[in-house]
Amino acid sequence: MPDRMVVRRRRPAPQARKVRRLEVNSAGVRAVVRQGTAWTAVNVQKLPGLLLAIASLALLIFFFADPRFYVYRAQVVGNRLLSAEDIYRDSGIDQVSVFFVAPHAVQARLLSRFDGLAQARVALGLPAQVAVRVVERPVRYAWEVAGQTYLADDRGVVLGVGAPPIDVLHIHATEGQPPAVGDTLDLSALQTATALSPLLGGDLNFDYSPRFGIMWHAPEGWLVHFGLGGDLPAKVAVMRSMLAQSAGQGGTPEFLDVTVPSRPFYH
Numbered sequence: 001m002p003d004r005m006v007v008r009r010r011r012p013a014p015q016a017r018k019v020r021r022l023e024v025n026s027a028g029v030r031a032v033v034r035q036g037t038a039w040t041a042v043n044v045q046k047l048p049g050l051l052l053a054i055a056s057l058a059l060l061i062f063f064f065a066d067p068r069f070y071v072y073r074a075q076v077v078g079n080r081l082l083s084a085e086d087i088y089r090d091s092g093i094d095q096v097s098v099f100f101v102a103p104h105a106v107q108a109r110l111l112s113r114f115d116g117l118a119q120a121r122v123a124l125g126l127p128a129q130v131a132v133r134v135v136e137r138p139v140r141y142a143w144e145v146a147g148q149t150y151l152a153d154d155r156g157v158v159l160g161v162g163a164p165p166i167d168v169l170h171i172h173a174t175e176g177q178p179p180a181v182g183d184t185l186d187l188s189a190l191q192t193a194t195a196l197s198p199l200l201g202g203d204l205n206f207d208y209s210p211r212f213g214i215m216w217h218a219p220e221g222w223l224v225h226f227g228l229g230g231d232l233p234a235k236v237a238v239m240r241s242m243l244a245q246s247a248g249q250g251g252t253p254e255f256l257d258v259t260v261p262s263r264p265f266y267h
Helices: 013-065 084-091 103-113 187-199 232-246
Strands: 075-077 117-125 129-136 141-145 148-152 158-161 169-173 205-209 213-217 223-227
Touching: 075 084, 084 103, 084 129, 103 117, 103 129, 169 187, 187 205, 187 213, 187 223, 187 232, 223 232
Parallel strands: 075 129, 141 169, 169 205
Antiparallel strands: 117 129, 141 148, 148 158, 205 213, 213 223
16 A cells, blocks of 8 residues: 655745734834834924024124123213213223123112212123213302312312302302312301302302311401301391491401300400
8 A cells, every 4th residue: 555645735824924924024124214204304404493593502602702892981971070980980891791791780880889970871882882971060169178079069068179150159168178089068157158148149259167167258347256046137237336436437457256145346
């Protein structure tokens, strides 16, 4: 009996699994490729913004590091008594980047440093331009002592040294130390002279000493001591009465004292 030849068929299942595995892997590859493409597209879209950010950062570094944007001088206008050098020095902006200069802060600083300033305005420009415009307080008094004339405002605060305007009250101090800028003069002396001026025909020239107070040179040649404060109209009335009485007697006394109007005396 002839031998039977048994032929076994190979199962196709493993091949099918390989095909399925390949299909699965191919789908994964396509997904990865799609994700990679999407990531590249998104980041390409972000590239202009990234470049702009880098350029902006480089520009900021240039502005804040370049010495051309640092302040080394300022244009100061409007000052008459205060020096431009003092105003610039006390402004606190020397060698500071113009981008860090705060105009309102500089204005407040100047007004706090200088009693003689009524206003201060600061304007900025590139690359490092600074303009400071100030308005000084008006001069009300001229206080002369030791050969120097000090100008003061209506509060008696010394603004500086210089030639006084013709319409201010001039007081020549025969004694005492020279004041410094920012000091306040003797307010009682200033108030007495201010009140006496219209009572004496608008005269603006007086003398002062701590011992005799405000003094005035009458047209008749008398030096009149008024002291400080008190009943000034009464003092002026007594002075005029005594001047009238002495007009026909001849001679000129050294001084007339009406500090106490009820007890005037002359020498």
